[in-house]
Amino acid sequence: GEDVEQSLFLSVREGDSSVINCTYTDSSSTYLYWYKQEPGAGLQLLTYIFSNMDMKQDQRLTVLLNKKDKHLSLRIADTQTGDSAIYFCAFTASKLTFGTGTRLQVTL
């Protein structure tokens, strides 16, 4: 079955870069996704990358995909307090599977 792992918690200072990592065991996804969940809300699609790409940049966000190592990462440049949330990676094998989520805490 699918197995997706993320670290549970990350704390960074405002203005620093954040890097959230995700490893998976099996994926036939066309796309790999990053979702953001703010308190009391549902998951919101943040960005995604095609499986045949190894990098995608979208303003402050950079997604890196290493298919050989089955590793996906999300880098947030100039992290702001509004970036505090839980971040989920997701991909499709037999069905859309979400990671366990990484709680990002931004401190002043």
Added chain:
Amino acid sequence: DAGVIQSPRHEVTEMGQEVTLRCKPISGHNSLFWYRQTMMRGLELLIYFNNNVPIDDSGMPEDRFSAKMPNASFSTLKIQPSEPRDSAVYFCASSSWTVGDSPLHFGNGTRLTVT
């Protein structure tokens, strides 16, 4: 676009009672998903529909859980009878194609507490 609308936002009920959660997907989306989120298990897919037809209900925990989609603009998730371990946040999500080819749009969830 109003997004995916779920009701109620909060539900508190006693063990043994029937609970019905409601979802209105984004207009034009033909796939609908029900998820459950808990601290212990994270986000779990319970069931999903494509064109109003249930495709995969393997995540439905027990026969106490049932889901329907009578038309393209409405779905319900029912728990009967409810138990304290059903306490969780239940999310509905919709997309415009089958899983993996279109991102999911989530509602804000229903927080269910069973006492």
